[in-house]
Amino acid sequence: MSQDFASSTASLASTNAIPNAPPKMTGDKVCVFYGEKQALFDVDLKIVANQVTSLIGPSGCGKSTFLRSLNRMNDTIEGCRVAGKISLDEDDIYDPSIDVVELRARVGMVFQKPNPFPKSIYENVAYGPRIHGITKNKAEMDELVHSSLRRAGLWNEAKDRLNEPGTGLSGGQQQRLCIARAIATKPEVLLMDEPCSALDPIATAVIEELIDELRENFTIVIVTHSMQQAARVSQKTAFFHLGKLIEEGKTEDIFTNPRNKQTQDYITGRIG
């Protein structure tokens, strides 16, 4: 039965998800506070390597907050505090010995609104590798920029205009440029915060296809408001509600056979 569902909704997501693969990132009793207000309550979540994990839930449920705590983007918010433990492989990312710069080079991020730098397409992609010293010379940099653009599916559209500003691209192209920029630093994990919410359905389809391809090389965590999107691109789904992780599991299980009443209500459109 679950197979039936998967074939109908998860057309892109392959169904051969490894059930007991070692987690790439682990959240252990993660609590996040904004000042006095607690936004996340004891979230335990394992993010499996080379899979797409989607975080779903109604607005304000804490899914973006959880995503942003995975690469410590929450640090930039005044008064934000994280309790519990999040680890990347074996490293506690909130340990004082971890430099946030290194963490973010390993855990890249794509934002809700395409936010290319107001520089050339080439510079947008080259900036990350340059500050991290990933390439040794111009030829290597060229190669890295080209391959990143190719993997982000932007090469054909961008190859003749590498020196034109990235802000001159269309919304969907800009978002793919941001993905190219994120993967150019060769991260291990790629966080995506509603990457398609500002895009039209065609651009969305292109990005979704891209996410499925990127899974081979990256561990991907995606926040989405669209349950169809979660079903299409992810192997694992976590449902958040009011700051709590309600249910997590294989995407097809969550969508066909949710254990929790709230999850069922949400995916059938009764709450949210």
Place this chain on the structure above:
Amino acid sequence: MTDAAMNSTSAAMGARTTSRRDFGLKKRHRAEALFRFYGVAAITIGLLFLVLLLGSIISKGYTAFVQTSITVPVEFTAAIIDKDNKRATDPKVLVSANYPVVARNAVAKALGVSPDDKAAMKDIAQFVSDGSRSILRQIVLADPSVVGTTRPVTLLAAADIDSANKGQIDLSVTEDKRKVSDLQVAWLNTLKSQGAISTPFNWGLLTFGASSRPETAGLGVALIGSLYMMAIVLFSALPIGVAASVYLEEFAKKNRFTDFIEVNINNLAAVPSIVFGLLGLAVFINFFGLPRSAPIVGGMVLALMTLPTIIIATRAALRSVPPSIRSAALGIGASKMQMVFDHVLPLATPGILTGTIIGLARALGETAPLLLIGMVAFVANTPNTPFDPATALPVQIYMWTNEAERAFVERTSGAIIVLLVFLALMNIIAIVLRRRFERRW
């Protein structure tokens, strides 16, 4: 689907048009028209005053940019310049020689006046400027062999003759009540008919230092003083201001202390400039013992005064950079410093430059603090370093308004025009820079 049905719909439509609801549209349109009228009226009044101001300054001041000059053959008489014939051994005699007499004799000869006619020579002395001294001296010092020969030289006319030539002196007034005698007017006309009178561009207005004779008074010292001060303001206030605002805006924790600093910066921007002058006098001159009247002190005082303006403008510019750019930079692992210097500052540059130039323009026109640190002084010599005494453009204008002579009136207006040109140039540069660096995101 019948005519009746059609009719009933159109009737309903008609009924809807006749019983239109009253949205108060008439009143709204009237209010808008009235507001537009107020706006246009306000702009018209503003423009009118601008035209009046500029018109009065330019009409009074444009004549300052030309100077009546007399071109006559000048006999460099050895007996006057070097009566003991020592110039071969002692070149100093050529410096201190009595050049005004040479100039007077040349003009007298051109007018057919005998050098022995004491009364006429007195009038001649008031006809040609004493400032001709330096013109002749320069010629002789450049080439001492000119002594004993005759060559045509362009001499400056005295200020009153200059005014008369520009038609600024009412000749219908009786002779004893005006500064130019009938004889001098006749001479002026004679020389004009000879083609000896010309009105070339008055470079002296931009190069000469202070002088009690209007025709040799210029803005040279004031321009250099202002230039030194602008450079000092730019190179001290801009880096300090940008560093302070970047730290406050991007790095400092928001707490009571930074709030307190912010309030104080805003207050400093509102402190009257004369208070900064007092501060400069107390700190730089009395405590640190820096020289009075020096552009270095003036520049530092103006830098203190400009600093809050630059900090406020820079912080506003930094704040206007969208947070998405910061997230993007941080998200790919840029450090805070890299985020600021690679992305935020370049995007804030137009705003920072605009604020800086507006601050500089304000500093350029500032007078009050300079009066307190002694920059209101009679400085005839060009300052070579910022530690030498100098004046500034607005102070020079202030000093010239205190002079009585007619020729200083036009020079005051001329100096105002020069100041306004510099201010306009700076504002244009600000606009051009903003356009050039402006980027969309």
